[in-house]
Amino acid sequence: MSLLSPQLIETGDLTIATLTGSRQERLFHAIRDKIVGSLWPMGGKLPSTRKLADELSLSRNTVTAAYEQLVAEGYIESRLGSGFYVSVDLPEHYLTAQPPRADRKPPAAAQALDLNAPFAPGVPDLAAFPAAKWQSLLQRHAGRQSLMGNQDLQGLAVLRQALSDYLATSRSVHCNPDRIIITAGAQQALSLALLATLRRDDRILMEQPGYTQMRKIIDWQGYQLQALSIQPYQGLDVHAVLSSESEALYLTPSNQYPMGTTLNTEQRLKLIDWAVQGKRWIIEDDYDSEFQFAHRPYTCLQGLAGQMGCDDQILYVGSFSKVMFNSLRLGYLVVPESLVERCLMIKDALTGDTQAHTQAALADFIQEGDLLRHIRKMRRLYKDKHHLMLDAISRFFGDQVEVISQPAGLHITLRWQGGISEDDWAQQAEAAGIMLRPMSYYEHPAHRTRDWQGAVLGFGNVASDAIDPLIARLATLFHRQL
Numbered sequence: 001m002s003l004l005s006p007q008l009i010e011t012g013d014l015t016i017a018t019l020t021g022s023r024q025e026r027l028f029h030a031i032r033d034k035i036v037g038s039l040w041p042m043g044g045k046l047p048s049t050r051k052l053a054d055e056l057s058l059s060r061n062t063v064t065a066a067y068e069q070l071v072a073e074g075y076i077e078s079r080l081g082s083g084f085y086v087s088v089d090l091p092e093h094y095l096t097a098q099p100p101r102a103d104r105k106p107p108a109a110a111q112a113l114d115l116n117a118p119f120a121p122g123v124p125d126l127a128a129f130p131a132a133k134w135q136s137l138l139q140r141h142a143g144r145q146s147l148m149g150n151q152d153l154q155g156l157a158v159l160r161q162a163l164s165d166y167l168a169t170s171r172s173v174h175c176n177p178d179r180i181i182i183t184a185g186a187q188q189a190l191s192l193a194l195l196a197t198l199r200r201d202d203r204i205l206m207e208q209p210g211y212t213q214m215r216k217i218i219d220w221q222g223y224q225l226q227a228l229s230i231q232p233y234q235g236l237d238v239h240a241v242l243s244s245e246s247e248a249l250y251l252t253p254s255n256q257y258p259m260g261t262t263l264n265t266e267q268r269l270k271l272i273d274w275a276v277q278g279k280r281w282i283i284e285d286d287y288d289s290e291f292q293f294a295h296r297p298y299t300c301l302q303g304l305a306g307q308m309g310c311d312d313q314i315l316y317v318g319s320f321s322k323v324m325f326n327s328l329r330l331g332y333l334v335v336p337e338s339l340v341e342r343c344l345m346i347k348d349a350l351t352g353d354t355q356a357h358t359q360a361a362l363a364d365f366i367q368e369g370d371l372l373r374h375i376r377k378m379r380r381l382y383k384d385k386h387h388l389m390l391d392a393i394s395r396f397f398g399d400q401v402e403v404i405s406q407p408a409g410l411h412i413t414l415r416w417q418g419g420i421s422e423d424d425w426a427q428q429a430e431a432a433g434i435m436l437r438p439m440s441y442y443e444h445p446a447h448r449t450r451d452w453q454g455a456v457l458g459f460g461n462v463a464s465d466a467i468d469p470l471i472a473r474l475a476t477l478f479h480r481q482l
Contacts, residue, residue: 121458137361155182174306186319209442227447235261260405288409396475410460
């Protein structure tokens with residue numbers, strides 16, 4: 001019976017289920033499931049490559065390649081002159097605890113790759129978050145009856161005050177509590193910003209490649225997306241903006257997502273002048289501004305404009321998803337005074353107020369210094385992980401891929417020419433339980449002009465000691481196509 005048969009193949013002690021992918025990948029997953037399920041003893045000897053190839057009617061090269069993958073990920077070890085053995089210490093930090101039974105189809109939700117899988121972009125180190133402290137703050141406010149009824153649409157005054165102080169000192173944002181609107185994450189803030197400033201069919205400039213969720217909002221709300229091509233190392237073409245008659249500009253100037261470029265102060269001042277002179281809007285998404293490893297962050301556009309008394313055309317967006325944890329779902333929008341009432345009217349129509357107990361806990365988290373302490377700790381941790389990523393990529397890929405992103409944030413962006421396509425590599429990585437985002441994910445189909453392949457690896461939620469084996473696994477998949 002062929003390995004590609006829809007039926008299960010019984011070969012001695014090894015049961016191989018029909019999986020997607022090549023014969024090598026199917027064999028790899030079958031052996032891995034056997035090991036993870038503790039059905040083969042730790043330290044036990046595997047069949048020789050010749051014997052297993054004969055029993056499964058496979059080529060010996062296929063079996064050898066599968067064994068090499070298992071060695072690279074740490075499931076088995078090779079002993080010179082003796083053969084292959086099940087590892088005593090398994091890489092449990094990125095394994096599922098129990099593989100699904102072959103005769104039971106998992107629920108639909110479980111069939112998709114975990115959104116927090118290794119190298120998922122935009123996920124912070126969740127294990128490093130002070131969960132006990134956060135739980136105590138939530139408990140502190142859990143019984144407050146004053147927070148159980150309807151709340152201020154704009155957000156709790158105590159949180160807006162704490163946030164105003166934090167933004168002024170950390171990012172030089174020019175604001176006061178009356179100009180801050182608390183939102184259900186950054187995406188709601190972006191929606192409010194667009195609805196408050198633009199009319200249907202208005203034009204908005206946006207980086208390409210760029211933030212996919214923002215592109216979805218633009219398309220859904222009926223605006224005309226004007227693509228701004230982002231080139232490796234060069235970043236945004238400021239002159240293309242200055243010659244544009246678009247009504248608005250959306251950008252991520254501190255760490256462009258996903259290309260990882262930044263705008264210097266001179267470029268920011270030119271964009272501010274473009275907006276002020278033409279009465280146009282700038283929506284500044286200050287993504288990853290807290291995590292710069294090579295230099296101090298530049299003052300945000302909104303803050304620069306405020307220093308010159310001309311910030312009436314700039315809306316500033318941020319969230320706590322990357323500095324704290326994703327499911328917090330709290331963001332903020334800093335707007336000119338002239339837009340506060342309109343933004344609140346739109347928020348009232350769309351969602352109403354924002355969960356109050358979490359706001360109160362967050363206000364304490366900021367005021368008591370926990371947020372700054374956590375950011376300082378995470379900046380050091382992410383800097384170390386970034387270095388580990390660069391070192392592993394250099395060792396396992398050599399000069400076959402190029403890191404084009406700056407030392408900042410929670411992700412690394414790769415570029416290469418020839419070889420495996422980015423989409424194929426992403427699909428193979430997904431089959432191995434790893435999330436690799438192809439650059440095409442971040443591009444509007446109508447505005448793709450690249451002549452190179454690219455991908456994004458998020459390292460925030462990957463354990464430091466897992467980086468090497470995971471990069472080794474990706475390299476194995478990459479090199480197979482060369």
